[in-house]
Amino acid sequence: MVVEKKSVVVFYKSLFCFFYFFGQMSERFKVPVLKTGKNNILRKFESCFVRLSYSMFFSILFFPFLGSLFAGFFGRFVGRKGSVFLSTFSIFISCFFSWFFFISSFYSPISFHFVLFPWMSVSSLFIYWGFLFDSLTYVILIVVTSVSLLVHLYSSSYIENDPHLPRFISYLSLFTFFMLILITADNFIQMFVGWEGVGLCSFLLINFWFTRIQANKAAIKAIFINRIGDYGLALGIFALYLAVGSVDYAIVFSYVPFLVQNSFYFFIFNFDIVSCVSLLIFIGAVGKSAQLSLHTWLPDAIEGPTPVSALIHAATIVTAGVFLLARSSPFIEYSSFILNVITFFGASTALFAATTGLLQNDLKKVIAYSTCSQLGYIVFACGVSAYHVGVFHLANHAFFKALLFLCAGSVIHAIGDEQDMRKIGGLAKLLPFTYSSIVIGSLALGGFPFLSGFYSKDIILENAYGAFSSAGHFSFFIGSVAAFCTSFYSIRLLYLTFLSPANGFKKRFENIHESSFAISFPLVCLAFGSIFFGFFIKDSFIGLGSSFFNQSIFIAPFHLNSFSGEFLPSHIKLFPSFMAIFGMFSSFLLFNLFRSELVFFKLNPYLRFFYTFFNKKWFFDKFYVEIFGQSGLSFAFQHTYSLIDRGFFEIFGPFGISNSTQFFSISFSFLSSGHLYHYLFSILIFIFSFSFFILSPFSFSPIFFVLIFFMM
Amino acid sequence: MLTVIALSIFSLIGSYAYLQKNYFFSFEYFFLFILAVFSIAGLPYCFDFIGVYLFLELQSLIFYTLASFNRTSSFSTEAGVKYFIIGAFSSGLLLFGISLIYGACGSLNFEVLRVLLFDSNFYNNYHIILCFFGLFLIFCSFCFKISAAPFHFWSPEVYEGSASSVSFFFAVVPKISLLGTLLHFCSFAFFEFSFFWEVLFIIFAFFSFSFGSFSAVCQKKTKKFLAFSSVTHVGFIIAAASTHSFSGMTNVFFYLFIYSFLSISFWSFITFLNAQCFFNRSSFLADFFLVNKQNFLLGGSLGLVLFSIAGIPPLSGFGAKFFSFISVVENGSIFLSFIIVLFAVISCFYYLRVVKWVFFDTSYANKGMLYQCKPFFSISFFESITFTSGLFFSCFLFIAPHFFILISHRITLALF
């Protein structure tokens, strides 16, 4: 314990040094942020404020990194508790400042932009380490840091028996750091650093229990499928650089209106710049936000520890894609076609994931599919140009989905690592606190009136309808059906886990207990968030005429659907809520009263088809594996590997060179035979052949013969 | 000139122990040695073909003598005779080339030649042919002297046959001066013919790469191996010279410096081996086996030297090859640079093979050899000085090469 205290003191000292350092450093950046007052004292106060806010910004960014370093490299010295405390504390500081800026931005929506130092400058490409803090960043900041804080706290208890707790905590903090880099970047390249960093940390965290083959497979799948999206995003950034000549947000976004109608040639194809770049960026978002076609990694990622699922795969990493869409809204807004594509993809994802979630048996998988479905909502909100509503739903969703995952973790923890819902049952009386939390989470997810999900989801659907386009109507109805499915499977989950008669083994139920404070406290916080966040924040985020997202989100005037969404007829407005409540009731009735009839799902061949189809996730995995995976593997082995790599390159590369070297060396050593006349003969051959080479350009003339005679 | 003298002092010190042991510590040796140094040092200062010819002949006559200095050895005699015969042939070519150029231009002075050849009204076809032939023959004879392929045949045999100290001297000292002279009259007198001698350089470079590296791969004898590898080095050097750019010339001399230092350390090691053992241990490459076991420091530094010659990045051999390569790439001759890379790989291979002998080879059949040598090497003060200074320069010149780059810059400035 003495060691731990010492290390804590060291940490505090480094903290003060840190503040001092950045305070000093910030003097270099004299950015005129608040130059309004002429009073000298006021100015001093302002400069104090600016300097302070720089230190605060930097502490938001780098405290998670410091915590990660401490836990990762010095976890052995500071001990388990020490590393947990240090990293949690650093995240707390970061979280505190994020909330500070978030709340202050209600009163004065200032955006801060400062540039630290150049990263690379290659010909016309200048990239700086710069940071941009605006309203969009603040929103994601509070989501990331508060969920991260709670998850740190939670996992300190959840995996306290694991010998690698400091490593885990270090990964979590590192993930938070990269996420902050992603959302605070002021150019695409720096954003890409964070983008890849979170991908890496996601890989490490899914694979945390690296001795489990399932975890390995899921982790490889996650990073592999994300790679496709990253590839798209990288291509998008390249195309952007090609078109604009810069990757800074400020330059790119101010340049976009001049790019409309411009096009470039790729081979013989002519592409519209704005559409092409928007599409590529959207492919990146598809990968990260698990939209249809690249979604398969997300449900498998639940193989990681549950806090990871809560932090990464419910609250943060999947929001990166949405953040990217919202951030590049000034770009995407100019391409209506791509907006329709986005809407279509989002709506399809929402429906697909909701129907798949209906018939999953794994507790966490249901929640994962519901995450996927909600992301579909958010993305089609972006597609109908309601970015602010999308971001609002993102924040709400982060709270209640983290709550759901953490509750699931609590259940799994209590019952001894059993995840199959059919084998649990009857926990409502044994775990009343977890039960109540999960009820709150499920209701918020289902869009029960006046919980946070209600405010955002309904507004999304209203906006979609209010777009008065075919894509909008499509997504509205799809979204309503998905809302029905969502509440249906939420209640199914509740019922199977908590309300139905106990189905598990007796031994598991004997030792059951409510979890410790460290697990319960995050649940309480998140439950409060799920209940009240939507209500409190609604007006500033999505209130008509609210100036909260003043500069950070751009909505083209001809895409502004909020007004038409606001004045829809009330039966349209009430339709989604009705569907949600109808779903709840039907699910409840079905499972309570007609439970014995459910067996027909498996007996009736038509219904069994649906059952298999939904339970097997629409056969996406099978499709991918058999069509792409197998053929790709066989192609890779038969052609690229054995024909090109081991064939062509081996023969003309290493093998060929070494063989020919041996051959030449032996034949050359014959040449040096030790006989003088051999040497002279080879030399003369050289001289003669070269003489002809010299003479060949010249015409025949007497002197030619003279010289030939000379040489003879 | 100072460079040449410094190099020869190094080589003399390096072969001190060897000379002591082999009893030809006679005064003629030093006399000839100093005369050779004089001729080599004076060569670049010639401004006239007469002077060039005379200094070159003086140098080669002394070298013939030195090569056959060990009268009791039939190897040495054979080496001397072969060197002499081929050398006489090459000086015949030189003389004939000079006579052709004299016939075309009517002068033997570089300054006059330069003025004449700059004037494009001066020549017609016959002049050009005569000058081409003359230049070509002079090139051939210089390539004899610097042992560029396909005129390199004498060098492995002479290195092998003559005494180690003499080969040491042959390998280290004359190349810089000979190449300096060649580049001097190329870029001074025959500046207008650069399109021609660039091609010549490229062809010789190509031949040197291929002959040198392919022959060195399967070579078993130490000194022959070194001769062939020096042929490859000459290839790299004249490839850099073929660029006919200022930086290319600078890199030629930089490469020559580094090559000299590397050769100093490696050759001095060979003379140690010769001096230490009861019989001629260094004649085969396989005799290097487990030097590391006998003297760890020596083995380690030998490994460092070999890595440097092979061109492993932080060491200076890499720097030299890299600069040569860069100047070729800057010149835009992609094919040549590709060939340079290819043969750099092969040359890397055969040096690393020696490293394998030094450190790892335990499978050598004749382990009794080990007992015939002293269990430990002991190195005298002079030897250690040569070896370590060569080692120091050769390994760390890439880190702070400014001084030598400056010198090569000055030399290059003096060429034009």
Added chain:
Amino acid sequence: MIDTALIVGQSGFPDPMGGLTLSHYLFVSAAMMAIGLIGFMSRRNLIIMFLCTELMFQGAGIALIAFSRYHLNYDGQTFVIFVLTIAAAEAAMALALVVLLFRRRESLSSEEWSELKG
């Protein structure tokens, strides 16, 4: 100035040469050079080989003198004097080596001297 007519032809060459033109001299020198080369290639006796190189030297010397006369300056002739001196030195050197060799092997055939091959 060299001209085709000058080298091959009849006119323009200074009178003291009589009927001989530059080309005659060059033909002689080329013949000597060629004989030297062919002998060098075909003979095995070291002394004969050495003599062939001497022949090449002298061929080049004749060419130099002819050019010198043609250009009406003395560079070439001076050069030839030096060449002759050096040829003498080389002859001495060659004879010494030959004597050494003969002591070792009782033969001067260059075929027998290939111990250093490989």
